[in-house]
Amino acid sequence: MxxxxxxxxxxxxxxxxxxxxxxxxxxxxxxxxxxxxxxxxxxxxxxxxxxxxxxxxxxxxxxxxxxxxxxxxxxxxxxxxxxxxxxxxxxxxxxxxxxxxxxxxxxxxxxxxxxxxxxxxxxxxxxxxxxxxxxxxxxxxxxxxxxxxxxxxxxxxxxxxxxxxxxxxxxxxxxxxxxxxxxxxxxxxxxxxxxxxxxxxxxDFSYLRSNVNALTVSDDVFFIGSPLSEVSIVSQENYFLYLNKIKKYFKNKTIVYIAHRRESPKKLELIKSELNLKVVLFDYPIEYQLASIGPRPKILASFVSSALDSCRLIFGDELKIISFTLDDIIDPYVEEIGAVYESYKSYTSESFNIVSEY
Incomplete structure (x- = not known):
């Protein structure tokens, strides 16, 4: 059947x-x-x-x-x-x-x-x-x-x-x-x-985990972008304020901004020009990209992203993951985004951190 x-x-x-x-x-x-x-x-x-x-x-x-x-x-x-x-x-x-x-x-x-x-x-x-x-x-x-x-x-x-x-x-x-x-x-x-x-x-991504390739590890921070402003979860102004804070948080490191396919080209251009970040759009889901194609970063960060959950399961302690919290979330998304952060709290560890003050 x-x-x-x-x-x-x-x-x-x-x-x-x-x-x-x-x-x-x-x-x-x-x-x-x-x-x-x-x-x-x-x-x-x-x-x-x-x-x-x-x-x-x-x-x-x-x-x-x-x-x-x-x-x-x-x-x-x-x-x-x-x-x-x-x-x-x-x-x-x-x-x-x-x-x-x-x-x-x-x-x-x-x-x-x-x-x-x-x-x-x-x-x-x-x-x-x-x-x-x-x-x-x-x-x-x-x-x-x-x-x-x-x-x-x-x-x-x-x-x-x-x-x-x-x-x-x-x-x-x-x-x-x-x-x-x-x-x-x-x-x-x-x-x-x-x-x-x-x-x-x-x-638990057991199949992808069992097929992780030995790949080059990059010292860059990979930051997973999100269409949060496009769908009015936060304003674009606040989104850029958060990114600027994150840039200062990683002041001694190079940040590679991994674009989401739903982010507007205009916003991505502003991220390049105003924040001076390198913007990359992968051909594959980031989980597959990091497991099978490379390169793989030492640090993976985002606000909220399903990739943080899946990469935690796939790479374990080999990859440091950071979730940065958001303030000023626009209704009616406050409860929904809050539930995601609550789920993150349940598996915080040395390799998975939630950062609220940045």
Whole structure:
């Protein structure tokens, strides 16, 4: 019986690889469906190609909507050209493509979902018979999502009216079955408490940890950037104030700013010009980059990032990790970000520190 992995981001794919090995699934029985956007798609395809973990790799927008095996590459040049038109790459056609995949594979053993509240992933889980739905980490959102499920919250709090209307439109016009599963398994690196109907399986990155390469170690500090100002968790002005303080904190060291793909190009240019920091955008998730590609720093730092959790598990005492706390967090994110820092406190050690005064 096949297992299906639905991913939107490189980090979801990295966690999918860990899940595949944890649940001891053979490559031939695993179908990877890539649902990335313009920014994440190249990284997803590169990582999928490099790791060679899957029996089938399918880009959702390339699934044949009309006939034949939906998992095969379209050979008919006319049909291929038609389906490459921008019109047919709109999310409106996702349902038809997912329906064809579901009908073709029949029952699935496991369905792994990378983005817990992505309506199209939920749709696939709802139309496909399966033994279990397993949720993969994508950032620190698993902490909040587990809490909301425990509270019985179906829709995200503070969701915008426009987003809510668009969801109802997808249900009415596209036939999306976007309801969330009654019970799920969290495959997570976080210490979370779940509803009685849900389960937790701890992701300790054992597979990636067992394949860490001997790489060059850099004396530079790698600071993991974040789109905190882009999503209005802190203002951009305060974000730069924090970075300036961190620069002074590491006054005798060179800081390499690891950009997040969701950070605005304008902001990254200001980080270069105003703070005089070297800005780098990796082709791979940072966990894979540091474990398999290199170089690896002696110190890894950030404000809040899922990479701090995963790198703590992967590298242990070999990598010093620092989380810098944030003040002036904008509502409604105060509680959510506070919960992340609370989780960090549970594993502070000589190699993992939280710095509040800097």
């Amino acid at each position: 096949k297992s299906v992995f639905l991913v939107k981001t490189p980090l979801q794919l990295l966690n999918a690889i860990e899940a595949k090995h944890y649940f001891k699934l053979s490559s031939g029985d695993c179908i990877l469906i890539i649902m990335g956007d313009r920014k994440s798609q190249p990284q997803l395809l590169m990582l999928a190609s490099d790791t060679q973990e899957w029996g089938k790799v399918v880009t959702l927008n390339n699934v044949n909507m009309f006939y034949g095996d939906p998992l095969d590459i379209i050979s008919n040049s006319i049909v291929k050209k038609i389906q490459q038109l921008s019109l047919f790459k709109r999310s409106f056609f996702y349902v038809r493509r997912l329906n064809r995949i579901s009908k073709y594979i029949g029952n699935a053993k496991y369905i792994f979902m990378g983005y817990t509240r992505y309506i199209y992933m939920n749709h696939f889980a709802n139309i496909t018979q399966h033994e279990k739905v397993i949720l993969l980490d994508d950032g620190v959102g698993a902490i909040e999502y587990a809490k909301l499920r425990k509270q019985g919250v179906i829709l995200e709090p503070n969701i915008r009216l426009k987003t809510r209307v668009k969801r109802y439109g997808k249900v009415f016009f596209q036939g999306v079955k976007g309801g969330e599963a009654e019970n799920v398994t969290f495959f997570t690196a976080y210490d979370i408490s779940v509803d009685k109907n849900d389960q937790v399986v701890r992701n």
